[in-house]
Amino acid sequence: MSQKIIIDPVTRVEGHGKVTIYLDNDNNVSQSRLHIVEFRGFERFIQGRPYWEAPVLVQRLCGICPVSHHLAAAKAIDVITGAGKGDGLTPTAEKMRRLMHYGQIFQSHVLHFFHLASPDLLFGLDAAIDIRNIIGVAKENKHLAVMGIMMRKFGQEIIKVTAGKKIHGTGAIPGGINKHLSVEERDSFLKGDNSIDQMIDWSLEALAFLKNYHKNNKDFIDNFASFPSSHLSIVRKDGAMDLYHGVIRAVDYKGNRILDDVDYHDYLDYIAEGVKNWSYMKFPYLKHLGPDKGWYRVGPLARLNTCDFIPTPLAQKEFEEFRSYTGGKPNNMTMHYHWARLIETLHAAEVMKELLNDDDLLSGELVIKGEKQSEGVGVIEAPRGTLIHHYRIDKNDRIEMANLIVSTTNNNNPMNLAVNEAAKQMMQGQREITEPMMNAVEVAIRAYDPCLSCATHALGQMPLEIVLKDKNDTIIQVKRT
Amino acid sequence: MNTLIYAYGNPGRMDDGLGSELVNALEKWVLENHKENIEFDCNYQLNIEDAYEISTKDLVIFVDASKEDIQDFVLTKVDENSKMSFTSHEASPGYIYYLSKKLFDRSPETFLLHIKGYKWDFKQGLSNGAKHNLHKTIAYMKIILTEPEKILKLKHNIIQN
Numbered sequence: 001m002s003q004k005i006i007i008d009p010v011t012r013v014e015g016h017g018k019v020t021i022y023l024d025n026d027n028n029v030s031q032s033r034l035h036i037v038e039f040r041g042f043e044r045f046i047q048g049r050p051y052w053e054a055p056v057l058v059q060r061l062c063g064i065c066p067v068s069h070h071l072a073a074a075k076a077i078d079v080i081t082g083a084g085k086g087d088g089l090t091p092t093a094e095k096m097r098r099l100m101h102y103g104q105i106f107q108s109h110v111l112h113f114f115h116l117a118s119p120d121l122l123f124g125l126d127a128a129i130d131i132r133n134i135i136g137v138a139k140e141n142k143h144l145a146v147m148g149i150m151m152r153k154f155g156q157e158i159i160k161v162t163a164g165k166k167i168h169g170t171g172a173i174p175g176g177i178n179k180h181l182s183v184e185e186r187d188s189f190l191k192g193d194n195s196i197d198q199m200i201d202w203s204l205e206a207l208a209f210l211k212n213y214h215k216n217n218k219d220f221i222d223n224f225a226s227f228p229s230s231h232l233s234i235v236r237k238d239g240a241m242d243l244y245h246g247v248i249r250a251v252d253y254k255g256n257r258i259l260d261d262v263d264y265h266d267y268l269d270y271i272a273e274g275v276k277n278w279s280y281m282k283f284p285y286l287k288h289l290g291p292d293k294g295w296y297r298v299g300p301l302a303r304l305n306t307c308d309f310i311p312t313p314l315a316q317k318e319f320e321e322f323r324s325y326t327g328g329k330p331n332n333m334t335m336h337y338h339w340a341r342l343i344e345t346l347h348a349a350e351v352m353k354e355l356l357n358d359d360d361l362l363s364g365e366l367v368i369k370g371e372k373q374s375e376g377v378g379v380i381e382a383p384r385g386t387l388i389h390h391y392r393i394d395k396n397d398r399i400e401m402a403n404l405i406v407s408t409t410n411n412n413n414p415m416n417l418a419v420n421e422a423a424k425q426m427m428q429g430q431r432e433i434t435e436p437m438m439n440a441v442e443v444a445i446r447a448y449d450p451c452l453s454c455a456t457h458a459l460g461q462m463p464l465e466i467v468l469k470d471k472n473d474t475i476i477q478v479k480r481t
Numbered sequence: 482m483n484t485l486i487y488a489y490g491n492p493g494r495m496d497d498g499l500g501s502e503l504v505n506a507l508e509k510w511v512l513e514n515h516k517e518n519i520e521f522d523c524n525y526q527l528n529i530e531d532a533y534e535i536s537t538k539d540l541v542i543f544v545d546a547s548k549e550d551i552q553d554f555v556l557t558k559v560d561e562n563s564k565m566s567f568t569s570h571e572a573s574p575g576y577i578y579y580l581s582k583k584l585f586d587r588s589p590e591t592f593l594l595h596i597k598g599y600k601w602d603f604k605q606g607l608s609n610g611a612k613h614n615l616h617k618t619i620a621y622m623k624i625i626l627t628e629p630e631k632i633l634k635l636k637h638n639i640i641q642n
Contacts, residue, residue: 045603057493066525115529134529138583146584153530166524167492167501 019441020467021423023476028428030471032420034412034445035279043402051080051393052174054402058389059168067104067159067169068382068407071097071244072389074172075378080393082370083175085265086245086378092364093176098244099355100162100171101380105243106199106348107155108383109300109341112449113206114148117338120443121213126436144209147202151345154189154199158352161185176367181356189356196353200314203346207318210342225334225422225444228253229414230286230295231302234264234381239308241319241347243381249306250286250296255330259286264379267388273405281412284405295413298385299448300340305330312354315347334418337447382407384449408450418444433468433477484629485535485589486622487522488544496598496611500544503596506619507626519626527572532580536587540629543574546611547595554618559591590633594618 018035046057055074059066074097079085089097119132122140131139138145156166161181163169171177189196214221232250236242248267250259262270273282274291285294296302304323310316322343325331331340355361375392385407392401408415422444426437468477486507488500501523508521522534527543535541543559561582562575574593582588596618600608607615625632 059493111529135579135583138580142584149530149533149580149584152528153533156528156530166522 018467019419019445020469021419021427021441022469022471023427024471027430029420029423032416032423032441033278034416034419043404046399046402048398048400050397051077051391051399052397054389054391054399055172055174056168056170058404065104065108065382065384067100067163068380068387069389070163070169071101071104071172072378072380072382072387073391074174075245075380076376076389076391077174078378079265079376080373080391081174082372083368084370085263088368088370089176090365090368091360092180093366093368094244095355095358095360096162096177096179096181097172099181099352099361100159101244102348102351102355103155103158103162105155105383106345106352107152107159108449109345109348110148110151110155110206112383113210113338113341113345114144114152116446116449118144118148120439120446121210121217121338125440125443129435129439132439147205150194151199151202154194154196158189173367175369176365178366180363180366181361183362186356186361189352196349196356199349200346200353203342203349204314207339207342207346210339214339221335221339222333224425224440225418225447226332227334227414227417227421228332229297229417230258231305231330232259232286232296232298232410233303233306233386234379235261235303235307236311237261240311241303241307241309241344242311243303243344243348245380248379248386251306251330253330253332255305255328258289264388265377267377267379267390267405271388271405273409279412281409282405283412284410285413296410297414298407298410299337299383300344301331301334301337302385303381304340304343310343310347312347312350314350315343318343318346334421334444334447337449341449384408385410408448411448411450415445415448415450418447482518482539482629483537484519484540484542484626485522485538486519486542486544486626487524487527487531487535489524489526490546491525492605493603495600495602495604495606496608497546497601498605498607499546499596499598499611499615502607502615503544503594503618503622506615507622510619510623511626516626519629527574527577529572529577529580531572531577532584535577535589535591536581536585538589540632541578541589541591542594542625542632543577543592544594544596546598548598548601549595551595551597553614554594554596554621556592556594559593592632594622 020033020035021029022031024030049057054077055070058069058073075086083089115134118137122137123131134145160166163171164179230250230252234246235249236246247261248259248264249261252258259270270287271284272287273284275282285291304319310319322339378389380387387407388405390403391399394400419441422441426440467475469475486504488504490497490500492498492501504521504523511519559574559578561579562573578591597614599610
């Protein structure tokens with residue numbers, strides 16, 4: 001008899017979702033789905049609010065990546081206030097925002113690697129559940145656990161001094177930023193035991209740990225839940241990695257450009273969102289290729305596939321090694337998201353060091369204004385991938401339309417494919433579903449570091465479940481981990 | 482005695498902002514009254530790096546809004562809890578305390594102050610009932626912060642107003 005497996009909740013991801021795996025009569029995986037079952041409501045909620053409130057309001061979307069939403073919204077509102085299309089801010093404002101953003105990238109990547117992903121690498125897929133967490137990591141490798149916490153703290157402190165506070169930060173305002181960095185604040189990051197130099201050293205150490213793991217577990221890291229795909233991100237106009245501003249570029253699995261450095265303000269000309277009746281999360285795709293061929297991956301792996309180079313020396317060296325691993329072609333290995341994420345962590349640390357040594361942060365004009373526009377788009381590379389905010393206002397300066405395409409939504413189709421590949425590799429022909437098999441499916445999802453609350457614009461906590469079903473849609477087994 | 486008052490919750494969800502409102506009020510009072518060695522912090526939720534932060538203190542009082550059936554407010558002693566949530570969206574005071582002990586070899590006296598809330602809609606501002614509870618909690622905390630050492634002598638693990 002054919003079967004269906006349900007995993008609920010999927011653990012160590014940001015949010016809550018549900019996985020259904022269909023088995024045929026021979027216990028072979030016939031189809032897998034990652035369902036997002038929370039109602040999407042934020043885009044409607046924000047309608048009617050004054051446009052200048054958007055950068056603060058949207059932070060309520062998520063307690064994990066409020067800074068990304070804050071900055072994407074601020075970039076869109078910059079356009080509405082006539083402050084240019086991402087290139088019109090004063091040097092001080094742009095650099096303060098960049099520091100805030102790279103602090104967010106740093107702390108988010110560190111949290112994901114050390115807190116959510118490293119237990120799988122240290123203990124394996126079949127380890128007992130009660131050691132697959134940071135306490136387990138601490139018992140095995142205390143230095144690694146402490147390093148993760150201190151790096152995360154550094155990034156959070158950067159956010160605090162640039163956004164003004166941890167909750168509802170107000171740093172980015174329409175047309176600029178609301179504060180300078182003080183000399184004392186700057187020096188607190190440049191000196192001492194936990195300085196930016198220490199962060200760079202620890203980033204290199206984390207990379208060395210991962211590369212050593214890769215060397216010893218090559219088959220798993222290279223082949224688990226892997227599949228060919230296109231990749232999309234913004235890049236700087238000269239092709240450099242730039243996580244704050246740029247043009248949209250997409251490449252196919254062979255490396256051919258399928259979106260050639262287009263202006264993100266025209267994203268609606270290139271990107272559409274499909275819907276499925278079993279998920280609240282939409283399925284974005286490139287219009288000219290259609291929903292079946294136009295889907296793509298975003299996030300660290302995609303960004304290392306789309307950019308031509310990384311404009312900081314240590315990360316560039318790591319990038320060259322990463323690229324040479326696939327002979328310069330796009331890397332389509334799902335577990336290499338972790339490798340890419342740590343290269344970006346190093347890059348973020350290097351960028352923060354450059355910015356902290358830049359006197360433009362200490363003084364200079366903060367805000368610029370111009371002729372008001374009725375519509376604005378802001379795009380940023382959030383930790384989990386390309387994040388799009390789009391607002392249109394009415395004659396009373398109130399938001400009448402908001403459209404958000406968040407990173408995890410952009411990765412919706414790839415995450416479903418990754419789940420299917422993992423299920424095929426671990427469950428094919430099995431008559432009994434074991435805990436390690438369940439965790440394997442979660443590991444595939446976790447590589448994308450999804451934030452499911454963001455993806456559905458959830459208004460509350462969103463708890464995720466694996467369900468095993470037969471071909472007649474009858475539930476055979478439900479697993480809540 | 483190095484003391485940290487750490488509130489968590491989302492002020493964009495009405496009474497979930499009780500903790501940050503308490504911190505705002507007490508921070509002002511501490512400044513006006515020149516109290517020393519008392520620090521404050523707020524966040525949407527507790528995070529793993531908070532383990533380091535509390536490891537540098539002697540006394541930590543976490544503050545959270547509560548949906549439980551309590552009167553006004555309740556202060557409870559926090560015990561270690563090694564269980565992590567399925568997501569980093571949710572870390573308990575007990576888990577943060579446990580991390581501090583395991584990773585930094587420090588076990589500050591740790592309490593959780595629950596303040597009763599009633600409304601959790603998606604907007605800013607406290608309900609009238611929450612405001613009432615907040616004022617009572619502020620008065621109680623001013624007494625505690627006048628002599629923080631006294632909290633260590635409390636006989637019971639739960640102090641119900």
